[in-house]
Amino acid sequence: MPIPQPLYLNAPTLSQATAIFYDAALTLCADDGYYSDGTIVRYLSGCVLQFAENCPDCGLPCEGGLIVDGETDGYLILNASTGETSTDVGAIIIKFRPDLNVSGIIAQVGSTKYNTFSSPVYGVLAAAANLPIFLGSTLEDCGVSGSTYSLTEYGFDGATYVTTGDTVSVTVSPSQVNITASDPGYCVMVIPKLTPLPSGITVTNITPCSGTKFDLEIGCPQPLKSFNSSLKSKDEVIDPEVFCNLEVDQQYYTASVNGNITGGGFDLGLYDWVFYDAYGQNVLDDGWYKTYNLTGTNDTIEVQNGVIVTITQTC
Secondary structure, three states: OOOOOOOOOOOOOOOOOEEEEEOOOOEOOOOOOOEEEEEEEEEOOEEEEEEEEEEEOOOOOOOOOOOEOOOEEEEEEEEEEEOOOOOOEEEHHHHHHHHEEEEEEEEEEEEEEEOOOEEEOOOOEOOOOOEEEOEEEEEHHOOOOOOOEEEEEEEEEEEEEEEEEEEEEEEHHHHEEEEEEOOOOEEEEEEEEOOOOOEEEEEEEEEEOOEEEOOOOOOOOEOEEEEEEEOOOOOOOHHHHOOOOOOOOOOEEEEOOEEEEEEEEEOOOOOOOOOOOOOOEOOOOOEEEEOOOOOOOOOOOEOOOEEEEEEEOOO
């Protein structure tokens, strides 16, 4: 059994320190290796602490989510905890906006990768399975499609991106690029978290264009908001006499993109995600649904690929 040994930092916290020592006088450097304070972990090499990573499996609950302003060109890795207690389940909502220039992004929980968003302007934006999706305006594209880059790797230390000392070679295939005529806005991704574990999430951003900026928000897992609806209409083209007689007796769930959630109620919006379950695991089937959770006199939504693509009045 190892014998506990006191360690000393040359700063108040591990995240602020540049080295770790065995003595209070800070003259005897600790051995190379990984050191953690239970929240972050850093590697000590040659008496120099490397970049900090959040501990995804330290058992800490998710508190308040994470907001990141990205202003670094390169290959950017963010590891975070979504909690591992019995209440740390639901849907993880990621919001991403390529604020300046085209940016790539992919999220991973366990062995599963996610790269599909709903834009408040364009609806569903996706890329080839298991590959980062590149989003942004065609006016701010530096020619990423088909290009190969050697990018500096960075790790997020809880406040900013810090270089790891490594470089990553990235080739962007056309199937990854889903840029749009204008800014796609704050795009929304939904990741279902059905169980406390795995608790870690990794979000990787690829920013090859010089001067790139992006906004990233990662929410704590929580059940999605419910709304009342009919079953899907059996008709591909709505017959008002039949459709208007559908009972609004089903409970479905939504992750808002353009929807307006206020007080005790809410209105669904165009391109909102809609699901059968509160975890965001199973999207509604394509088709027409009757619901009163809409603005004005509207009572009908059309769903395609899990998002609302039409809002109208039928009855």
